[in-house]
């Protein structure tokens with residue numbers, strides 16, 4: 001099975017992914033954990049380009065969208081598809097939804113273009129569940145007591161469009177589960193596990 005985690009920066013993705021991967025292992029499964037962009041040599045180079053502050057490198061929003069897409073195409077072919085083929089559970093820190101929301105809804109590129117290129121990158125490798133960790137921008141900001149990367153520096157208005165974008169996408173895609181990330185770490189984990197348990201049981205019985 002394939003699970004992805006997404007949401008605005010600071011909502012607690014890393015914390016929940018670690019807990020979730022451990023829970024999946026405790027159920028007796030082998031887990032392949034990856035991040036988008038990243039987790040391949042090409043993807044990690046692209047990640048560096050996209051997230052590092054470098055005044056000598058300007059990145060237009062369309063170039064940004066395509067760089068994220070290229071990293072993901074490589075991730076699918078080098079990591080995700082092979083792991084699913086081996087029968088492993090794949091857990092990805094972000095995936096196509098982030099492209100649609102960051103570069104489409106918040107970056108204001110035409111959504112139909114982002115979706116169309118996105119379909120090329122994933123080549124039918126779709127998550128069984130997409131967890132969107134949702135909380136107010138102000139509360140997430142308070143959790144981000146660390147140095148911000150290039151994407152995280154885009155201001156409150158951009159971040160508000162991100163949150164709205166995630167919530168909008170969730171209304172039309174039944175694979176997306178919006179989780180109230182303002183709850184305690186344990187409660188957020190329990191909500192995530194409840195959904196995964198049901199999906200895994202359903203998968204085992206078909």
Ligand SMILES: Nc1ncnc2c1ncn2[C@@H]1O[C@H](COP(=O)(O)OP(=O)(O)OP(=O)(O)O)[C@@H](O)[C@H]1O
Nearest residue numbers: 009010011012013014015016143181183184185188
């Ligand atoms: N439910 C929670 N309640 C209170 N604090 C939390 C909760 N979840 C995470 N935190 C804290 O908030 C901070 C940010 O968490 P984390 O690094 O998991 O989120 P993130 O910034 O979304 O992740 P990423 O680095 O993948 O973008 C950390 O200090 C973490 O301990």
Ligand SMILES: Cc1cn([C@H]2C[C@H](O)[C@@H](COP(=O)(O)O)O2)c(=O)[nH]c1=O
Nearest residue numbers: 009036037068094095098099102151152
């Ligand atoms: C996949 C993807 C990601 N982003 C943004 C979202 C984050 O700000 C960074 C990734 O870093 P994190 O460790 O996952 O927080 O990149 C994006 O803008 N578009 C994408 O497709």
